[in-house]
Amino acid sequence: MAFDTAFLDELRNRTPLASLIGRRHKMVRSGRNWKICCPFHGEKTPSFYVYDDHFHCFGCGAHGDAITFVMQSEGRSFPEAVEQLAAEAGLEVPKQDFQQQQRAQEAKSLSDILDLVQASYRRRLYQPEGRHGLEYLRKRGLSNATIERFGLGWSGDGRSLVEELRPHGVTAELLVKAGVMRSDEQGRPNGELFFNRVMFPIKDRRGRLISFGGRTLGDGQPKYLNGPETALFSKRRTLYNIDYAREAAHRGEELIVVEGYMDVIALDQAGFRGGVAPLGTALGDEQLMLLWRMAAAPIICLDGDAAGARAALRSCEVALPLLTPERRLRFCRLDAKDDPDSLIQRGGPGAMQQALDGATPLVEELFNLLVGGVNAPGPDERAALRERLVSLSQLIPDRTLASEYRTSLLDMFFAQFRRRGGKGASTGGDKTPHKGTQHVASGGDERLRLLTAMLLKYPEILPEVEQAYGGLELPQGLDVLRACLFDWISHDDGHLTQERCFKWLEQHGLKEAATETLAASGLLVRRKRAGTGDEDALREEIIEKWWHFYGFLNFKGFEKAVARDIEAAIRSAYAENSGGDGTFPPKLLARMRILDALRRGEVPEAHE
Known part of the structure; x- marks a missing residue:
């Protein structure tokens, strides 16, 4: 009985041989591959090797693929083995006619x-x-x-x-x-x-x-x-040079995805035998699965021009829903003037090896592609970028891996867009604030610690101050706490309580650091049991106190933000059909009061 060749190839692609054999026999690692004692003849020392798409016993000579293994191990006919594996892979067997x-x-x-x-x-x-x-x-x-x-x-x-x-x-x-x-x-x-x-x-x-x-x-x-x-x-189901690259990957060589035929051939001639290329199409999901069957962490090596950047971003987006802890990607970006062929001709194999040694993980490539060209974004741009990073990490089906990607992307985000020097917080100087200017008074680190402590004690106010807090330059210990807090609120379902916050921090090994920050802050405000009205009033009081410390530490930024919000409120009030009553929003009025207090030289204290 004959089966369609394309169907059989698809069946083999969807049946990881190591998983199939591993369900029946205990396997041990042998480099990138696996080995077991041969199931077809008695032996004490393993000589049965399992590769990505075939097995071979160096003792008895047994050899074959997934279909052959089922036939030999279970005594099934070829059609019976095909039907069994197709059912397990979720494929419909074509009718034989x-x-x-x-x-x-x-x-x-x-x-x-x-x-x-x-x-x-x-x-x-x-x-x-x-x-x-x-x-x-x-x-x-x-x-x-x-x-x-x-x-x-x-x-x-x-x-x-x-x-x-x-x-x-x-x-x-x-x-x-x-x-x-x-x-x-x-x-x-x-x-x-x-x-x-x-x-x-x-x-x-x-x-x-x-x-x-x-x-x-x-x-x-x-x-x-x-x-x-x-x-x-079928262009989407194969790669140029996949036959030679497969052999090279079995020998432990790097698997390198490049853009064209000549790049593959130049790599091969220079001693890099694992080069492959898509065939006139962007790298697709079926091709990525082919790569991962040959190597756990292939390198995608693209030209450094705009087209290469677009191709890299698309590869990232295609790969994310397919990632597992065992499937990884690395990216090697060349200079805009180079491709692998020209780089090898100009600098020899050593230059190519140096470029490959500098390959970066997918998470870094993804971040750089999305935000690398963004210069001094405003709050709305930062919010959009952050949301894009979080949403992309959520494409990963493995929840643990998705969480790690989210954490890494947000860590890079806050490090990239933390304001520095004249644009953000400073932690030096001892001048008293006066109208129009503001320097951080002595004890700036203590006040930065207090800002963090207030958020640890009252995490429900985090969403209202998140953007401003993310723009401050913090000491290393506080910076780590902030990144973890931001990761928490991106995970949480909206119940931002201190108990849930510290549970999250404990899971990430930061509970002790948070406790020490609270103890060292001198924060004397106490949460009191009261009715809903009192709780709401206390919350607004805490937010105002937070803004007072923030404004003291970052007066110019605070003053500019308040002025911008005042202007926006005025435009809204005079807009047609605004429906407003002509007054400023209460939260803006509170920050205006804080700004006036700072201009008068009022310094916030922790014991208030």
Whole structure:
């Protein structure tokens, strides 16, 4: 009984071999792979090795994939093993009929046809008609050995392929199905797809030829052209050079994703055998899963220009919903003037290795892509950026990993946008405040500690002062506490109580630091049991007290923010259909009173 080749490949991709065998046998690590005592013959020392897509016993010679393992270990027939694995993978087994068998036979026939086409292309490269193609490849620095290794060729003028292959029983219709000829609207053959192009064979992970890509040497467009989707070839389900890269990954070499054929080939010639490239499309989820089957932490190496940045951001967004603690990505961003090919030609393999050694984790790349070009954002921009970072971290299905990403992204966010120097808080000086200016009086660190202590004791006020608090430059210990507090309120469902706050801090190893901060702050305000009205009044009093300390520490920033809010309130009051009563909001009035007090030189004290 024949099954569709594409279906079987999909079934194998969705069946991690290590998980399948690990359910039945206890495995131990052996580098990137696993080993067990062979289940098919008695042995005391493990010689049965499990790789990403096949197993091999060096004792008895047993060898195969997931389907083979089920057949040999459970005594099932091929169709029975396929049906069992398909059910476990959530795939529907295609109905077997005469047409299905015909398609399977056709796929084999198309593979044979592509082998004949490649042989033709390779011959042409070394004939007079392929002279310009061969000169181009050698000008790009490729050796004869590399040209042969990758099976590079020349398409010719696109007029003689049918006649050349006719003695082998190959018709124009078959060449259309193989993806090397075009067809018109009625489906009739209408000329060769590739002409006057350097040809790059595209293979599947087992090394079987499935399509071609071609590069024009003139001004024609597109510069690079890939074959169409066929019974053998699906762009989103494979990667260029996946056969050689898979072997390299098994040897422990780095798996490197680059943008094009020539980058892959240049890497290989320089000794980096694990290079792959997408085939004219952005890196997709199925291709990422292929990468993770070969390596736990592949490197995505993109050009340093704007297009490279866009591709990197899209790769991050595609990867996030697929991440697990075992699946990671690293990013290697080159200078804008470089790609891997040009970097190797200019600086040699050492320059490329240095760039790869500097690869950064996905979380850092994601942050830099989103906020790296943002300069002095306003409060609304910062709020939008923070919300974007948090929402992206929530795409990760593993809750523990998502929490770690959220924490890391927010830590970088607050470090990046913390105000410094004249733009933010200072912790030095001993001058008394006076109208129009403000310096932090002696004891600035103590007041910064008090601001933090007030939020630890009354965390329900955090949302109202979060933006201002996030802009202060804090000592290291307080900075860590602040990052944890902000992470907490992004997790919490709105019940911001001191008890829940300290439980969160305890989970993150910061309860003792928070307790010490409260004890050292000199905070004497006590929470009193009272009715709802008294609680609301106390809350407003605490917020005003917080703003008083904040304004004292950061007078210029506070004064500017109040002035901006006054102007906005006036515009709103005079706007058509505003519906307002012409008065300032109570919270703004409170901050205006605090500003007047600071201008009069009133210094807030902790014991009040």
